[in-house]
Amino acid sequence: MSRIDNLVAELAPEGVRFRPLGDLGEFIRGNGLQKKDLTDEGFPAVHYGQIHTHYGVWAESTKSFTSADTASKLRQANPGDLLIATTSEDDEAVAKATAWLGDTNVALSGDAYIYRHSLDPRYVSYFFRTEQFQSQKRPFVSGTKVRRVSGAALAKIRIPAPPLEVQREIVRILDQFTQLEAELKTELETELEARRRQYEHYRGKLLDFSSETPLRPLGELAHNLDSKRKPVTRDARTPGEIPYYGASGVVDYVSDFIFDGDYLLVSEDGANLLARSTPIAFSISGKTWVNNHAHVLQFETYAERRFVEIYLNSIDLSPYISGAAQPKLNKANLNRIPIPDPSFEVKERLVSRLDSFEALVNDLSVGLPAEIAARRKQYEYYRDKLLTFEEAI
Template sequence: MRILEFIKQNCKNVEFKPLYELTIWDKKFKGIPKEWQEKTIKFNHILSADLKNLLCDDGDIFLLSTGNFSGYTNSEICKNFNQAEIIALPSGGFANIKYFNGKFIDSGNLLAISKDTSKVNLKFIFYYLQSNLKIIEKMFRGAGIKHPEMSSILSIKIPVPSLEVQNKIVEVLDSFSSLVRSLVRSLVLEKTAREKQYKYYLNHLITNARNSRIFKLGEVCEIKGRIGFRGYTTADMVKENQGAITLSPRNIINQKIDFSDLQFISWAKYEESPEIMIFENDVVFCKTGSTLGKVAIIENLPQKTTLNPQLVVFKNIKCNNRFLYYVVSTENFQSKAQSLKGVGAVPNISQGNLANIEFPLPPLDEQERIIRILDSLNELANGLSAGIPKEIELRQKQYEYWRDRLLEFPSKDSK
């Protein structure tokens, strides 16, 4: 990068100064209005529904949080706001740092402004602190909620090259981070489009399958679950290699079985219920609680497996197993299952009600045609789902690498 040569030529002996000489941290900023605070629950982590209603897509006042949340409101709702260029640290929790320039209200962070904008670009300081976040993490201490040890943080030495160099580095990093954000947005949009396409064809093809007849689920398969008296307790749980896998709803991720986080029950418990022993191409369905409707087809089964009481398995299927898997994934089937769930602390659908749900079943050749189309679309959607996090991670590492390279300066004391 040409910027590296520019830095090398213009930064022979860079002076390092402690953060407290470059920034002001004791300036008072306006926080969340009192009437909002009453509607706030641990603002940096979770928002009540009432507070969310105060936000808007076209707002011009930023609700500043160093947690996982960010949003905008406007001057009609909040007339008491700040307008400044600041960097922010959380007053408690996990080490994080944010930069903002404009109108905002604060959610309870530690905020700083530049002491002298003619000599120091505050965003340059932000990028340098962000590059050294691992060091800042060690300065958050406490047994419960960690808090920043500000004496240590304010002593962090910041390189102070010429303002021209600072501005050039900020310009490059702004451009780089903007490219990364743009790429992430485009990848997410592509993923969303493929998922919508898949869901559309899933529902359309099965609803409009040629030469279909209406069947109840119980006419097409047997629904098997763990019978009450054959339930198990913690005493039946064993370590890996000492028993069989017992699947739970948490093992169903994106309509596939995730075998990375498993629980095991004794061989005696496994053999007690042969009707729910799981085999390749079985279809499992969650019938209980908030996960009701999660479904997966068993593929690449690593060893002997059974179910916990929250799941059922479809056995002796009289159609293509994969077609049935797609059927129970449709919006039509899922909405019927949700409408039949009971009431109570943990609502569930009985196996009898599940067996009575109707759906169209075409001849075998039509089932296979639909499966080929859906498999192709599903593979494309899932491929994007798997690839996007890796691509984002790669781009983020690439950005961090160049950020750290640009912020490496020899000090006056270096030889």
């Protein structure tokens, strides 16, 4: 902070002027570019949705392109301009911005603005992430399901405009902090992935039973409660404390319940089972609703339920999925899945070991977001402090 303080004292001894964004540049609305116009090569192009999902504080290249003919009909940002997504379902994300630092112009879609200005591009982009900016923006956000802000409204927001040398020093410091944050996140995620692979390897060894271990169809090991599960229309899903489960976990909450106890849910969604994008089987406990896209199984003991959950999450269920247009794991196929049936003592010992190992992975899973969130909060505090100045009178 001392170098910035010294620069401000030297270059702006009477304080920093705060000026409306509209006084320092102009807002130009994007137009015409649709997702169907995006290609893998051609003229650089940015769709407003990509600003939300793909781009950070700045970008030097684009994820997508469009044809030269299409680009000639579109409004284009120059190097140094800000690209701003002005619609979102989330108020905080309205006016998310990226500084365009590429070597050429870039075409921009509608629901976005180009901000052509006289400031350091990355300085402005960092400012758009501060609480200073957010607090000024909120009164201008409008709309119901889709929230938006206009260029005319953005032009009224006041930005501290220190000398360019001060802006660049702030950018240099924040760039370093951003790089450190990204490196930490990569390191923690790599450690988490290594723990997960260790768990899967350990699970595979423990579930490698000899040919002497009997196999029994799942329908003989559990009581299937599918007749009690029910569809719930969206209108019936009212705010409440009772979780409403579907094929991939909690999908909503309701104020009533059907099941009350400990159960194993198994996804019926064939596409989910093939992609393994969510757990195939997962335990639930307490009062709950379960819709007609997840099977409900009841067991005598925790060890038996957890053993089946672990086993189902370790095997390929594609041989039991039927249907082409809408593949699913129906009740008959679920009930005939062969499950190893060692003694209760073996199940109990195996579950205990894997639960202990999984707890280590889950601790890191919980710790990873917490650590990243803590670092991000620290970074945001530091960023906002760097962009806070005494205003010139």
